[in-house]
Amino acid sequence: MTDIYESIRRLFVPIRREGFPFIAIAVAAAVALGFLWAPLFWVCLVLALWVCYFFRDPPRVTPVRDGLVISPADGRVSLISHVPPPPEMNLPAVPMLRISVFMNVFDCHVNRSPVAGRIARIAYTPGLFLNADLDKASEHNERNALVIESGGRLIGVVQIAGLVARRIVGWVRDGDPVVAGERFGLIRFGSRVDVYLPEGTQVLVGVGQKAIAGETVLADLAGAEPVRLYRTA
Numbered sequence: 001m002t003d004i005y006e007s008i009r010r011l012f013v014p015i016r017r018e019g020f021p022f023i024a025i026a027v028a029a030a031v032a033l034g035f036l037w038a039p040l041f042w043v044c045l046v047l048a049l050w051v052c053y054f055f056r057d058p059p060r061v062t063p064v065r066d067g068l069v070i071s072p073a074d075g076r077v078s079l080i081s082h083v084p085p086p087p088e089m090n091l092p093a094v095p096m097l098r099i100s101v102f103m104n105v106f107d108c109h110v111n112r113s114p115v116a117g118r119i120a121r122i123a124y125t126p127g128l129f130l131n132a133d134l135d136k137a138s139e140h141n142e143r144n145a146l147v148i149e150s151g152g153r154l155i156g157v158v159q160i161a162g163l164v165a166r167r168i169v170g171w172v173r174d175g176d177p178v179v180a181g182e183r184f185g186l187i188r189f190g191s192r193v194d195v196y197l198p199e200g201t202q203v204l205v206g207v208g209q210k211a212i213a214g215e216t217v218l219a220d221l222a223g224a225e226p227v228r229l230y231r232t233a
Contacts, residue, residue: 016110016186018169019055026051054189057110060214062181067222069114069201070180071211072157073193075103077218080207085156085196086138088123089145096156097197099218100138101211103162109186111159112214113178114195115221117150122174127161138194144168144185148178153221156196159187181214197221 015023026048034041062070079100085091103109127142142161147154159168170185178184187193195218202223205211211218 013056013058015052016055016057018186018188019051022051022055023048054105054109055186056108057183058108060112060181060212062112062214063217064180066151067220068180068217069099069155069195069197069219069221070112071101071205071213071216071218072111072114072184072195073101073103073211074107074109074213075101075192075211077205077207077209077211078102078192080203080205082199083138086125086143086145086158088125089147089156089158089196090121090123091147091154091156091196095199097199097201097203097219098138099195099197099203099205100192101195102192103187105189108213109188109191110183110213111157111185111187111193113148113180113182113184114157114218115148115150115155116179117148117155117177119146119172119174119176119178120149120154121145121147122170122172124168138192142168144170146170146172146184153198156194157184158194158196159185160192160194161187162189162191195219 026044030041030044033044081098082095083098084093085096123145125143127140138160144159146157161168167188172184197219202220204220205218
């Protein structure tokens with residue numbers, strides 16, 4: 001009986017309240033358009049189910065150890081590079097390790113803190129809505145940047161809007177404490193999250209790898225593991 005209960009519970013993943021208006025609109029459209037033409041009801045109903053799926057907020061099991069950098073987003077590791085951080089973060093204008101995670105419209109879009117620490121700065125920047133998978137999106141797109149002070153280190157996290165995304169939502173403020181894996185915001189309908197780390201940080205993922213927010217270890221600030229190699233099978 002316990003196994004059956006757990007299986008049923010896993011089917012009903014919590015939905016963020018930010019999704020409720022969109023779900024209500026999709027359901028209302030299904031009812032209204034269904035009176036005009038029955039097939040439209042089913043089209044809109046499928047859309048409503050997809051919106052529910054998009055705004056899901058499943059629990060995650062976060063590895064905890066000083067130095068671990070956890071993925072802030074579900075998606076694909078799209079870029080690993082060494083570039084200066086965005087100017088609005090007020091970090092030194094020297095190259096930092098940047099790991100980018102691209103979220104498509106089927107990924108969970110709840111973002112989580114990559115490290116434990118304190119929010120030292122939040123800076124919102126309006127911009128364009130280019131494909132978030134492009135490198136130049138980090139410079140030109142709408143974005144929301146967070147600087148987290150963690151054990152004397154400054155870690156940058158940038159939520160970047162994409163082609164479909166038009167709204168970045170944040171749930172933390174300047175000075176708030178955060179723990180690794182804690183939810184700090186979401187981006188509606190397709191986007192990217194960049195993590196900026198100090199030079200010398202050991203990367204533990206490869207480009208193209210699937211990342212899970214709050215669970216996948218992206219890097220190690222302490223550099224306690226041997227370098228990993230990757231292959232595609």
